[in-house]
């Protein structure tokens with residue numbers, strides 16, 4: 526997750542020709558997918574945990590500078606092992622030129638699983654996560670296990686499962702690991718401006734940032750999804766993918782956050798349907814204590830399976846819901862905010878919630894009781910709730 530206080534760099538205004546997706550794979554390439562993967566069906570905890578531990582290990586130096594280069598290399602190796610096609614004209618790496626204040630070369634890593642239906646293969650679903658983090662600062666390692674080794678692990682496991690499926694997805698599925706997210710979403714902004722294919726071909730953009738803990742360290746089984754306000758028809762898909770799992774889906778509008786806080790930003794701006802998954806900020810956010818042994822791996826596994834489920838459904842659907850400019854703000858969102866505020870309120874001491882914050886929470890909860898009773902939220906009530914949630918979220922963590 527990118528710290529909103531960091532000023533984003535200007536994009537290099539380099540003109541790059543927009544080519545189509547890399548050439549269609551031959552049938553032989555598709556059949557050549559490693560047989561050992563053929564029975565893989567869902568993201569597995571052991572693999573997710575192994576990825577997080579590897580990406581957050583001291584050898585990868587907090588995935589900045591040389592450490593980021595090593596992390597990119599590991600992701601390339603995995604894409605090769607899965608026999609996915611390189612995304613960038615025969616290369617897995619898109620170099621991101623430095624632009625002040627970002628002084629180093631960045632590397633987005635991308636691969637594609639070619640769609641099996643010729644009439645849909647030009648369209649794609651993107652599954653992404655940023656792999657960079659804060660590096661080593663004054664000799665102290667920032668491992669970034671939750672932020673965002675957790676998301677990368679999900680993306681790689683989703684890639685493994687889809688690449689190994691006996692029936693290939695009908696649409697193409699693009700897997701992307703973005704660099705320089707922590708520098709004002711620079712990697713994903715560069716990708717969106719210099720994509721190797723027309724970004725209008727992205728019918729659904731999925732990203733996950735910090736999916737291994739819980740909001741405030743207290744919202745146990747909750748995970749949050751933003752973006753359905755522009756594509757409400759995806760909401761039942763999420764509900765179905767999460768049904769029966771020991772995790773709780775929290776629907777929120779992306780306008781709850783003042784700025785675009787992760788790589789969905791450049792795609793949201795371009796009106797591409799997106800889903801942003803996160804378990805939210807917590808006391809280890811951007812701290813040296815964001816270490817692999819403190820992650821909730823069963824929860825990460827469940828969330829990864831939900832994302833894998835939604836991705837494969839989207840990749841195979843005859844049509845996908847389109848972007849709506851007008852957001853709908855459903856009762857589910859108000860109920861999510863209510864349950865989160867209740868949980869935070871019940872942990873006042875632990876979270877050091879002061880009297881002023883307590884007042885804001887109590888006030889919002891009163892409004893929410895009315896909303897829940899009527900089963901409807903008015904625009905005025907919603908803006909009050911958003912304000913309250915922002916005040917609490919921005920002053921508590």
Ligand SMILES: [Zn+2]
Nearest residue numbers: 526527672707
């Ligand atoms: Zn971050």
